[in-house]
Amino acid sequence: MAEIDTASFVPSLAIDCVVFGFHENELKVLLLKLTGVDVWALPGGFVDKNKDLEKAAIDTLEVRTGLTDIFLRQFHTFGSIARNDPNHPKFLIDKGLISEDLFDWFNQRFVTIGFYALVEYSQVKEPVPGPISEACEWCSVNDLPPLMLDHQEIVEKAHKALKRELSYQPIGLNLLPNQFTMSELQALYETILETQLDRRNFRRKILSYGILKDTKKFRTGVAHKAPALYEFDVSAYKKASQAGLNMGW
Amino acid sequence: MAEIDTASFVPSLAIDCVVFGFHENELKVLLLKLTGVDVWALPGGFVDKNKDLEKAAIDTLEVRTGLTDIFLRQFHTFGSIARNDPNHPKFLIDKGLISEDLFDWFNQRFVTIGFYALVEYSQVKEPVPGPISEACEWCSVNDLPPLMLDHQEIVEKAHKALKRELSYQPIGLNLLPNQFTMSELQALYETILETQLDRRNFRRKILSYGILKDTKKFRTGVAHKAPALYEFDVSAYKKASQAGLNMGW
Numbered sequence: 001m002a003e004i005d006t007a008s009f010v011p012s013l014a015i016d017c018v019v020f021g022f023h024e025n026e027l028k029v030l031l032l033k034l035t036g037v038d039v040w041a042l043p044g045g046f047v048d049k050n051k052d053l054e055k056a057a058i059d060t061l062e063v064r065t066g067l068t069d070i071f072l073r074q075f076h077t078f079g080s081i082a083r084n085d086p087n088h089p090k091f092l093i094d095k096g097l098i099s100e101d102l103f104d105w106f107n108q109r110f111v112t113i114g115f116y117a118l119v120e121y122s123q124v125k126e127p128v129p130g131p132i133s134e135a136c137e138w139c140s141v142n143d144l145p146p147l148m149l150d151h152q153e154i155v156e157k158a159h160k161a162l163k164r165e166l167s168y169q170p171i172g173l174n175l176l177p178n179q180f181t182m183s184e185l186q187a188l189y190e191t192i193l194e195t196q197l198d199r200r201n202f203r204r205k206i207l208s209y210g211i212l213k214d215t216k217k218f219r220t221g222v223a224h225k226a227p228a229l230y231e232f233d234v235s236a237y238k239k240a241s242q243a244g245l246n247m248g249w
Numbered sequence: 250m251a252e253i254d255t256a257s258f259v260p261s262l263a264i265d266c267v268v269f270g271f272h273e274n275e276l277k278v279l280l281l282k283l284t285g286v287d288v289w290a291l292p293g294g295f296v297d298k299n300k301d302l303e304k305a306a307i308d309t310l311e312v313r314t315g316l317t318d319i320f321l322r323q324f325h326t327f328g329s330i331a332r333n334d335p336n337h338p339k340f341l342i343d344k345g346l347i348s349e350d351l352f353d354w355f356n357q358r359f360v361t362i363g364f365y366a367l368v369e370y371s372q373v374k375e376p377v378p379g380p381i382s383e384a385c386e387w388c389s390v391n392d393l394p395p396l397m398l399d400h401q402e403i404v405e406k407a408h409k410a411l412k413r414e415l416s417y418q419p420i421g422l423n424l425l426p427n428q429f430t431m432s433e434l435q436a437l438y439e440t441i442l443e444t445q446l447d448r449r450n451f452r453r454k455i456l457s458y459g460i461l462k463d464t465k466k467f468r469t470g471v472a473h474k475a476p477a478l479y480e481f482d483v484s485a486y487k488k489a490s491q492a493g494l495n496m497g498w
Contacts, residue, residue, distance in 0.1 A: 053328025
């Protein structure tokens, strides 16, 4: 049973992190399986009184994934009163996950700040479960297990925010190897967008942003014509991250 | 002195609304002047225990502006521990704005959820001040008076979010008359973006989104060649609001 020092947390506030993992053209999300039941939850938790909100999210991800330099973005705060459901703390107590004296704390109305992150998931060697969970695993975004509270809605909203992000932010640094082919970059976009893209349009559009450098090298050891290798122009990429793509009117 | 029934509010939580007003090619923001001092604040406040977060923002705006159907968007949640400054409640008590027994409530760490709204400001007949303010006025975003706490940062972040919004959302419905010229629409964009745009590029780009209908009418009574009048194709506009502009990859 989890020991939770509720006095150290800000009342009413929680964070939830939707960690998207990209690997071999699959988009997954990191979930915790509650101990002894088939109910899953997002990594997250309460906010320490002495910790900035962003820092609370960064620390949660570090504990779960071991990664420290993650692309992390606040995307929405969930504040419906319907989030407060007394059956939830009752369930946690019934299943022996928390002690009865935590009912009042867990039965507060919580507003949760949603963050999403994007990682190359093979970098996460061994995801670490939390105090009331027994497993921490990558699950396909298209085949989610039963999630507690409104966590499914939070995942869906995060995925929507990530898709939208592609239209005004460069993406790919830290997700692809240093050098990559145009097809590999396109596959990243297709995986996030869950759709097939036209090869020539994609190439034209992504090159127009000026964030790619042609390395003049080619991927060797492939069956067909050796494809060109690109890398990100890190300075242009970071500039575009600040200023936004498509921002010219 | 303001009577505040703190028991009815969620602890640690606040909302702040950045209401942008557009009128005659000027972008302003609605601010409250605290009673008896030259310190200004955003409309906002605490969150009623029985009210959804979005509803709290909608209600705040209705009370201040009389408007009920406002374009309102959550843009960021501010959660730095540095927001908690004991000098703030001390100042409010010293100036007689709140009673001494409210020190503890006001000295909590508050996380505030920022919303922005965009209104045609001539529609707001008489902005209404709140319990600790004596005036509610439109101030130029480029010449803000002294703002309390981190409210200036909140305004700046909201303006940045609004600018970004232009790159993936249509804007203008409820802000322009039903029929408008291309120059009037361009002026709205220029005002928000605080920059001059190329007339032909703007026209080409905005028409490419398929959200405008040519009314085949012309603005009469002007000195030069009568300009064409457009209106929004409301169904296409709403579809684009959902799906986003520039989303095609």
